[in-house]
Amino acid sequence: MISQITVFLENSKGRLLALTRCLGDAGVDMHALTIAETSDYGLVRIIADNTDAALKALDEHGFRATRTHVTAIEVPNRPGGLADLLEVLEEMNLNIEYGYCFSSKGGVAVDVLKIRGDAKAAEAGFKLEGAGFKLLKQEDL
Known part of the structure:
Protein backbone atom coordinates (compact mmCIF):
# COMPACT_ATOMS: atom_id res chain seq x y z
CA MET A 1 0.00 0.00 0.00
CA ILE A 2 1.05 3.56 -0.61
CA SER A 3 0.14 6.89 0.94
CA GLN A 4 -2.14 9.29 -0.87
CA ILE A 5 -2.84 12.85 0.21
CA THR A 6 -6.41 14.11 -0.03
CA VAL A 7 -6.86 17.88 0.13
CA PHE A 8 -10.23 19.56 0.58
CA LEU A 9 -9.92 22.60 -1.65
CA GLU A 10 -12.31 25.51 -2.00
CA ASN A 11 -13.53 25.72 -5.58
CA SER A 12 -12.28 29.23 -6.29
CA LYS A 13 -9.80 30.90 -8.61
CA GLY A 14 -6.16 30.42 -7.65
CA ARG A 15 -6.60 27.74 -4.98
CA LEU A 16 -5.08 24.93 -7.06
CA LEU A 17 -2.15 27.19 -7.91
CA ALA A 18 -1.65 27.96 -4.20
CA LEU A 19 -1.75 24.25 -3.40
CA THR A 20 0.77 23.25 -6.04
CA ARG A 21 3.06 26.20 -5.26
CA CYS A 22 2.98 25.24 -1.56
CA LEU A 23 4.14 21.72 -2.40
CA GLY A 24 6.71 22.90 -4.94
CA ASP A 25 8.21 25.38 -2.49
CA ALA A 26 8.46 22.56 0.08
CA GLY A 27 10.44 20.47 -2.44
CA VAL A 28 7.63 17.92 -2.84
CA ASP A 29 7.37 16.22 -6.23
CA MET A 30 3.89 15.07 -7.27
CA HIS A 31 3.74 11.76 -9.14
CA ALA A 32 -0.02 11.90 -9.70
CA LEU A 33 -2.85 14.36 -9.13
CA THR A 34 -6.56 13.98 -9.69
CA ILE A 35 -9.45 16.31 -8.86
CA ALA A 36 -13.07 15.47 -8.09
CA GLU A 37 -15.27 18.52 -7.77
CA THR A 38 -18.59 19.73 -6.49
CA SER A 39 -19.95 23.24 -6.91
CA ASP A 40 -18.31 24.46 -3.67
CA TYR A 41 -15.14 22.45 -3.20
CA GLY A 42 -12.85 19.91 -4.77
CA LEU A 43 -11.13 16.80 -3.51
CA VAL A 44 -7.57 16.80 -4.76
CA ARG A 45 -5.85 13.43 -4.50
CA ILE A 46 -2.07 13.44 -4.75
CA ILE A 47 0.64 10.80 -4.80
CA ALA A 48 3.88 12.51 -3.79
CA ASP A 49 7.48 11.54 -3.26
CA ASN A 50 7.40 12.70 0.38
CA THR A 51 3.97 12.44 2.00
CA ASP A 52 5.13 13.63 5.42
CA ALA A 53 6.74 16.79 4.04
CA ALA A 54 3.69 17.46 1.88
CA LEU A 55 1.27 17.14 4.80
CA LYS A 56 3.45 19.38 6.97
CA ALA A 57 3.66 22.09 4.29
CA LEU A 58 -0.07 21.92 3.57
CA ASP A 59 -0.91 22.21 7.27
CA GLU A 60 1.44 25.19 7.67
CA HIS A 61 -0.34 26.94 4.79
CA GLY A 62 -3.84 26.28 6.12
CA PHE A 63 -4.89 23.50 3.76
CA ARG A 64 -7.08 20.73 5.14
CA ALA A 65 -5.35 17.49 4.13
CA THR A 66 -5.40 13.85 5.19
CA ARG A 67 -3.38 10.72 4.49
CA THR A 68 -5.17 7.73 2.97
CA HIS A 69 -3.74 4.31 2.23
CA VAL A 70 -4.38 3.12 -1.32
CA THR A 71 -3.18 0.24 -3.45
CA ALA A 72 -0.98 0.95 -6.47
CA VAL A 88 -9.32 -10.59 -10.10
CA LEU A 89 -10.77 -8.12 -7.59
CA GLU A 90 -14.32 -9.08 -8.60
CA GLU A 91 -13.54 -12.75 -7.94
CA MET A 92 -12.55 -11.70 -4.42
CA ASN A 93 -15.81 -9.77 -4.01
CA LEU A 94 -13.92 -6.56 -3.21
CA ASN A 95 -15.47 -3.12 -3.41
CA ILE A 96 -13.52 -0.35 -5.14
CA GLU A 97 -14.38 3.04 -3.63
CA TYR A 98 -12.50 5.01 -6.30
CA GLY A 99 -9.50 4.79 -8.56
CA TYR A 100 -7.38 6.54 -11.13
CA CYS A 101 -4.65 5.51 -13.53
CA PHE A 102 -1.56 6.98 -15.10
CA SER A 103 0.80 5.68 -17.76
CA SER A 104 4.37 4.88 -16.92
CA LYS A 105 7.47 3.96 -18.89
CA GLY A 106 8.04 0.52 -20.32
CA GLY A 107 4.53 -0.31 -21.53
CA VAL A 108 2.92 -0.34 -18.10
CA ALA A 109 0.32 1.77 -16.38
CA VAL A 110 -0.16 2.34 -12.68
CA ASP A 111 -3.68 1.90 -11.34
CA VAL A 112 -4.31 3.47 -7.94
CA LEU A 113 -7.31 1.96 -6.17
CA LYS A 114 -8.99 2.60 -2.85
CA ILE A 115 -10.23 -0.83 -1.83
CA ARG A 116 -12.81 -0.80 0.95
CA GLY A 117 -11.21 -2.17 4.12
CA ASP A 118 -7.44 -2.18 4.67
CA ALA A 119 -7.42 -5.87 5.67
CA LYS A 120 -9.17 -6.82 2.44
CA ALA A 121 -6.75 -4.64 0.46
CA ALA A 122 -3.79 -6.46 2.03
CA GLU A 123 -5.41 -9.81 1.23
CA ALA A 124 -6.00 -8.67 -2.34
CA GLY A 125 -2.30 -7.93 -2.67
CA PHE A 126 -1.37 -11.58 -2.30
CA LYS A 127 -3.98 -12.68 -4.83
CA LEU A 128 -2.99 -9.97 -7.31
CA GLU A 129 0.67 -10.92 -7.13
CA GLY A 130 -0.33 -14.54 -7.66
CA ALA A 131 -2.21 -13.45 -10.79
CA GLY A 132 0.90 -11.74 -12.16
CA PHE A 133 0.28 -8.13 -11.12
CA LYS A 134 2.98 -6.15 -9.35
CA LEU A 135 2.01 -4.20 -6.24
CA LEU A 136 3.98 -1.01 -5.91
CA LYS A 137 5.50 0.64 -2.88
CA GLN A 138 5.88 4.39 -2.42
CA GLU A 139 9.52 4.24 -3.50
CA ASP A 140 8.57 2.44 -6.74
CA LEU A 141 6.72 5.49 -8.03
Whole structure:
Protein backbone atom coordinates (compact mmCIF):
# COMPACT_ATOMS: atom_id res chain seq x y z
CA MET A 1 0.00 0.00 0.00
CA ILE A 2 1.05 3.56 -0.61
CA SER A 3 0.14 6.89 0.94
CA GLN A 4 -2.14 9.29 -0.87
CA ILE A 5 -2.84 12.85 0.21
CA THR A 6 -6.41 14.11 -0.03
CA VAL A 7 -6.86 17.88 0.13
CA PHE A 8 -10.23 19.56 0.58
CA LEU A 9 -9.92 22.60 -1.65
CA GLU A 10 -12.31 25.51 -2.00
CA ASN A 11 -13.53 25.72 -5.58
CA SER A 12 -12.28 29.23 -6.29
CA LYS A 13 -9.80 30.90 -8.61
CA GLY A 14 -6.16 30.42 -7.65
CA ARG A 15 -6.60 27.74 -4.98
CA LEU A 16 -5.08 24.93 -7.06
CA LEU A 17 -2.15 27.19 -7.91
CA ALA A 18 -1.65 27.96 -4.20
CA LEU A 19 -1.75 24.25 -3.40
CA THR A 20 0.77 23.25 -6.04
CA ARG A 21 3.06 26.20 -5.26
CA CYS A 22 2.98 25.24 -1.56
CA LEU A 23 4.14 21.72 -2.40
CA GLY A 24 6.71 22.90 -4.94
CA ASP A 25 8.21 25.38 -2.49
CA ALA A 26 8.46 22.56 0.08
CA GLY A 27 10.44 20.47 -2.44
CA VAL A 28 7.63 17.92 -2.84
CA ASP A 29 7.37 16.22 -6.23
CA MET A 30 3.89 15.07 -7.27
CA HIS A 31 3.74 11.76 -9.14
CA ALA A 32 -0.02 11.90 -9.70
CA LEU A 33 -2.85 14.36 -9.13
CA THR A 34 -6.56 13.98 -9.69
CA ILE A 35 -9.45 16.31 -8.86
CA ALA A 36 -13.07 15.47 -8.09
CA GLU A 37 -15.27 18.52 -7.77
CA THR A 38 -18.59 19.73 -6.49
CA SER A 39 -19.95 23.24 -6.91
CA ASP A 40 -18.31 24.46 -3.67
CA TYR A 41 -15.14 22.45 -3.20
CA GLY A 42 -12.85 19.91 -4.77
CA LEU A 43 -11.13 16.80 -3.51
CA VAL A 44 -7.57 16.80 -4.76
CA ARG A 45 -5.85 13.43 -4.50
CA ILE A 46 -2.07 13.44 -4.75
CA ILE A 47 0.64 10.80 -4.80
CA ALA A 48 3.88 12.51 -3.79
CA ASP A 49 7.48 11.54 -3.26
CA ASN A 50 7.40 12.70 0.38
CA THR A 51 3.97 12.44 2.00
CA ASP A 52 5.13 13.63 5.42
CA ALA A 53 6.74 16.79 4.04
CA ALA A 54 3.69 17.46 1.88
CA LEU A 55 1.27 17.14 4.80
CA LYS A 56 3.45 19.38 6.97
CA ALA A 57 3.66 22.09 4.29
CA LEU A 58 -0.07 21.92 3.57
CA ASP A 59 -0.91 22.21 7.27
CA GLU A 60 1.44 25.19 7.67
CA HIS A 61 -0.34 26.94 4.79
CA GLY A 62 -3.84 26.28 6.12
CA PHE A 63 -4.89 23.50 3.76
CA ARG A 64 -7.08 20.73 5.14
CA ALA A 65 -5.35 17.49 4.13
CA THR A 66 -5.40 13.85 5.19
CA ARG A 67 -3.38 10.72 4.49
CA THR A 68 -5.17 7.73 2.97
CA HIS A 69 -3.74 4.31 2.23
CA VAL A 70 -4.38 3.12 -1.32
CA THR A 71 -3.18 0.24 -3.45
CA ALA A 72 -0.98 0.95 -6.47
CA ILE A 73 -0.75 -1.82 -9.04
CA GLU A 74 1.37 -2.06 -12.15
CA VAL A 75 -0.83 -3.14 -15.06
CA PRO A 76 0.06 -3.80 -18.70
CA ASN A 77 -0.66 -0.62 -20.68
CA ARG A 78 -2.84 -2.25 -23.32
CA PRO A 79 -6.53 -2.58 -24.10
CA GLY A 80 -8.16 -4.69 -21.38
CA GLY A 81 -5.33 -4.30 -18.85
CA LEU A 82 -7.55 -2.62 -16.27
CA ALA A 83 -10.37 -5.08 -16.94
CA ASP A 84 -8.01 -7.99 -16.21
CA LEU A 85 -7.12 -6.42 -12.88
CA LEU A 86 -10.74 -5.75 -11.98
CA GLU A 87 -11.70 -9.34 -12.78
CA VAL A 88 -9.32 -10.59 -10.10
CA LEU A 89 -10.77 -8.12 -7.59
CA GLU A 90 -14.32 -9.08 -8.60
CA GLU A 91 -13.54 -12.75 -7.94
CA MET A 92 -12.55 -11.70 -4.42
CA ASN A 93 -15.81 -9.77 -4.01
CA LEU A 94 -13.92 -6.56 -3.21
CA ASN A 95 -15.47 -3.12 -3.41
CA ILE A 96 -13.52 -0.35 -5.14
CA GLU A 97 -14.38 3.04 -3.63
CA TYR A 98 -12.50 5.01 -6.30
CA GLY A 99 -9.50 4.79 -8.56
CA TYR A 100 -7.38 6.54 -11.13
CA CYS A 101 -4.65 5.51 -13.53
CA PHE A 102 -1.56 6.98 -15.10
CA SER A 103 0.80 5.68 -17.76
CA SER A 104 4.37 4.88 -16.92
CA LYS A 105 7.47 3.96 -18.89
CA GLY A 106 8.04 0.52 -20.32
CA GLY A 107 4.53 -0.31 -21.53
CA VAL A 108 2.92 -0.34 -18.10
CA ALA A 109 0.32 1.77 -16.38
CA VAL A 110 -0.16 2.34 -12.68
CA ASP A 111 -3.68 1.90 -11.34
CA VAL A 112 -4.31 3.47 -7.94
CA LEU A 113 -7.31 1.96 -6.17
CA LYS A 114 -8.99 2.60 -2.85
CA ILE A 115 -10.23 -0.83 -1.83
CA ARG A 116 -12.81 -0.80 0.95
CA GLY A 117 -11.21 -2.17 4.12
CA ASP A 118 -7.44 -2.18 4.67
CA ALA A 119 -7.42 -5.87 5.67
CA LYS A 120 -9.17 -6.82 2.44
CA ALA A 121 -6.75 -4.64 0.46
CA ALA A 122 -3.79 -6.46 2.03
CA GLU A 123 -5.41 -9.81 1.23
CA ALA A 124 -6.00 -8.67 -2.34
CA GLY A 125 -2.30 -7.93 -2.67
CA PHE A 126 -1.37 -11.58 -2.30
CA LYS A 127 -3.98 -12.68 -4.83
CA LEU A 128 -2.99 -9.97 -7.31
CA GLU A 129 0.67 -10.92 -7.13
CA GLY A 130 -0.33 -14.54 -7.66
CA ALA A 131 -2.21 -13.45 -10.79
CA GLY A 132 0.90 -11.74 -12.16
CA PHE A 133 0.28 -8.13 -11.12
CA LYS A 134 2.98 -6.15 -9.35
CA LEU A 135 2.01 -4.20 -6.24
CA LEU A 136 3.98 -1.01 -5.91
CA LYS A 137 5.50 0.64 -2.88
CA GLN A 138 5.88 4.39 -2.42
CA GLU A 139 9.52 4.24 -3.50
CA ASP A 140 8.57 2.44 -6.74
CA LEU A 141 6.72 5.49 -8.03
